[in-house]
Amino acid sequence: MPIPTPFHDRTAALCTSYRWADWAGYCAVSSYSLPNDGEYYSLRHAAGIMDISPLFKYEVSGPDAVAFLSRIMTKNIEDIPIGRAAYCCWCDDFGKIIDDGTVFRLDTDRLRVHTAEPMLAWFGQFRRGFDVILEDISADIAAVALQGPTSRDILKQVTDADLDALAYYNVVTAQLDKLPVLISRTGYTGDLGYELWVDQTNALPLWDVLMSAGRSYLLQPFGLDVLDIARIEAGLILNGVEFHNAAHCLIESQKSTPYELGLGWTVDLDRKPFCGQRALKAEQAAGPQLTLVGLELDWDEQEALFAKQGLPVQVHPGAWRSGVPVYDNSGSRQIGKATSGTWSPLIKRNLALASIETPFAKTGATLKIEYTVEYRRETVTAVVATTPFYNPEHKRR
Amino acid sequence: MDPIAPPFHSDIPTKRYDAIVVGGGHNGLVCAAYLAKAGKQVLVLENRHILGGAAASDQIFPGFTFSVYSYVVSLFRPHIVRELDLTRHGYQVIPLECTFTPFPDGESMTRCGDPEATRREIARFSPTDAEMAPRFSLAMTQMASFIKHMIDSPAPDPGSLKISELAKLLGLGRRFKALADGDKYIFTKMMTMSAVEFLSLWFESDRLIGPMSVSGIIGTFLGVRSPGTAYVLLHHYMGEIDGAFRSWGFSKGGTGGVSLACARAARSYGADIRTEAAVEKIILRQGKAAGVVVRGGHEIKSQTVISAADAHQTFFKLVGEQHLDPDFVQRLKRFKYRGSSAKVNLAVDRLPDFSSKPGYGPHLRGDITIAPGVEYLENAYDDAKYGDFSKRPFLDIVIPSLTDPTVAPPGKHVISIFVQYAPYRIKEGAAHWPAKREALGDTVVDTLAEYCPNLKDSILHRQVVTPWDLEQDVGLTEGNIFQGELSLEQLGPFRPVSGWSRYQTPINDLWMCGSCVHPGGGIMGAPGELAAKSLLKSC
Secondary structure, eight states: OOOTTTTTTHHHHHHHOOOEEEETTTEEEEEEESSHHHHHHHHHHHHEEETTTTEEEEEESSSSHHHHHHBBBBGGGSSSTBBBEEEEEEOOOTTEEEEEEEEEEEHHHHHEEEEEEOHHHHHHHTTTTTTOOEEEETTTTEEEEEETTTHHHHHHHBBOOGGGGGGBEEEEEEETTEEEEEEEEESSSSEEEEEEEEEEEGHHHHHHHHHHHGGGEEEEEEHHHHHHHHHHTTTTBBBBBBOOOGOSSSSSGGOOOTTTTTTTTOOOOSHHHTTTTTHHHHHHHOSSSSEEEEEEOHHHHHHHHHHHHOOOOOOOOEEEOOOOEEEOOOOOEEEEEEEEEEETTTEEEEEEEEEEEGGGGGTTTEEEEEETTTOOOOEEEEEEEOOOOOOOOOGGG | OOOSSGGGGSSSSOOOEEEEEOOOOOHHHHHHHHHHTTTTEEEEOOOSSSTTTTSSSSEEEEEEEEEOOOBOOOOOHHHHHHHHGGGGOOOEEEEOEEEEEOTSOOOOOEESOOOHHHHHHHHOOOOHHHHHHHHHHHHHHHHHHHHHHHHOOOOOTTOOHHHHHHHHEEEEEHHHHHHHHHHHHHHHHHSSSOOOHHHHHOOOHHHHHHHHHHTTTHHHHHHEEEEEEEEEEEEESSSSSSEETTEEEEESTTTHHHHHHHHHHHTTTOOOOBBOOOEEEEEEEETTEEEEEEEETTTEEEEEEEEEEHHIIIIIIIIIGSSSHHHHHHHHHHHHHOEEEEEEEEESSSSOTTTOSSOOGGGGGGGEEEEOOHHHHHHHHHHHHHOOOOOOOEEEEGGGGGGEEEESSSTTTEEEEEEEEEOOOOOTTTTGGHHHHHHHHHHHHHHHHHHHHTHHEEEEEEEOHHHHIIIIIIGGGGEEEEEEEEGGSOOOOSSSTOOOOOOOOOOOOOEEEEEEEEEEEOOOOOHHHHHHHHHHHHO
């Protein structure tokens, strides 16, 4: 049975829809209201706040902290300056991905790692020979994501941190209305945004301060359902959907490599040994068999399929992650699978993330994707598109 | 200088164009974008300092952006958004969350996107109506699906025996035949009944029929019990956002945001756009349109002229009666404008607090309707019939700053109030509107303040736009927001004149692309699109 997060008293009071999900054993709001359009639009046009406390959090400290994490991560952690964050993934010996997450370099020998799955045992197995302390601080730290175009304006009301100087993927410790807080300019929505990390005893005051400051900036809480739409628009992958932890897979085809997931940029190959290095070198030389791409579905064909059944076209509410086959342009051979997708209210297109055979992964190439209307399986044209689908100018300001 | 649309005199165009579009409202810009996309050399000339016509955003008061005239979007054709890639050019529409109707007795009704919550809410007044509401929505979805084909193609001409026209009529007949029998009757009734009669086929409660019937009178000089208003109701139900019929939304940055997205699209395809370019005359050479004269005497030549202005402005002001067939002139003069609505825009320092539903809530983020019953609306119409604005008008209110932070400073808000009836022809004469403008503003504020007592003290600035202002400022004849009433006899093949509904005019090479041609008004873009496509087909 899921347990409450440190923000539960506040989120429960606002969750008028009673729609909850189990996120890593915690009660997490799926959507606060029904329908949840308001949550989506406030996130995209103003600001949204989300309880992200269920993330797993680890503190890594000691003289060898950086070397230790460099041994685990595909990215060379030594390259991360103090005050910077990095998006990372880590693999097994065969170069197959275990999980992804963010690493914060807080000091010379102190780092934080945030993961989707519990990693104490996985990280712990590399500890031999390193002078390092690895602590699971998941339950000690509460966190919220404050995302959207007005998120900076809101934070500026309540913190002494120089937010204009805080670049993308930078981290700073600050006072937020007298609360000690770690602010990272990170997020999972593809928009301007921050994540705020506090001692769990300060969770409710943090929420109250942000909600109060955010009122004039149209801040609304948002749940997992809206997050799913936003992250697909941003072209961001999800553990359990776009990939699976290789340590939990029964068959090889369920595993992925960073190159197959478009995460080649997070792999620093030529350095001291790290887990999966040899396999990844081979994969990089040969090129990945599969490639993760964005797909945009042809609207007119969707409309025609509905018209064939005498129906006006309907838009699937929210994101889907049921997985559907993707075929070549003739529709005769399956060349991959779409793992998740959504109607984008911003871009006005049906979008999907798909893993397909690499030779087909050319921007602008036309493929076919399975599309069911009134219980009939059909296909519509899908065009390979570059991700992120949504990449607003204000995100970079 | 605005890189999209510089003022005319700062950058006078010297080219000879394939097409000049007169009027930089959303339809003119959509038309220009389609023509430019097809490779035509296009110039758009807008009279005002800003683009958008009646779909314009302006900072009337520092820090506050008003959708000065039109204020919500629904009818804009989704395929235009796709074909012109408008989301890439900034087109963003945020759906309204609900409809809130306060009543004078302290009650209120909030209808929202949660069907069960809406059912419970309506059931407080009529359990029967609560059950009928989904059935009514279904019927309207059927009607909207049927009519969608009509609004997305030029109107078939029943007077023509051309094979292509007959085929179109046949196609229409087939689609009608494909409707379920019950829906055929509904459609026929819809074409002839009043909004109130039509709604009474489903509902019994005046508290529901009243606020719902107002969609049947918006922009017309008719009452909710006048025959023909049921169709106007459908006109407001057939819009769609993301496949959902009858959704309405705010355009980010005000309704001018839609026009600017169209302008950016047109510009990206190579169209030239100029503001502060008052077209004084359409040049005719041997009976054909050959260009325009801009204020200051600048002549610009073009192969074709497309007017986004209404029929009255186009033919009587820009062409001249002397160049037209007398019969055509007579028919043009019979085309009804009869503007009946006004607009009040407020900048406020706090949110309105409704006595019937105090505090902040989702009810403020939708459409707020002051239309507490049929009798209230009929009384409002009675005042207008005899040349007065309504003493207690129907008000349609939105607060876009609650969903779009770009239109007001933090913590402050803009309130947009659509007002009906404010007839163009007041008994003192339309020219006396400036003297009555603030009295209308007072009436509107007084009316709303009866429901939210904190309103008056919150007002930082008030802008009142009368039908006379609409005519003077935006060139809408008699202040009709649709460039001509949306009554049945003025729709489809009859808009604006029977025989001339297909964007061409009796003047060769002069075309029309505004709301005065099929399928009519609202921020729809369809007249602009269909005119461009018809023109391109004729080349």
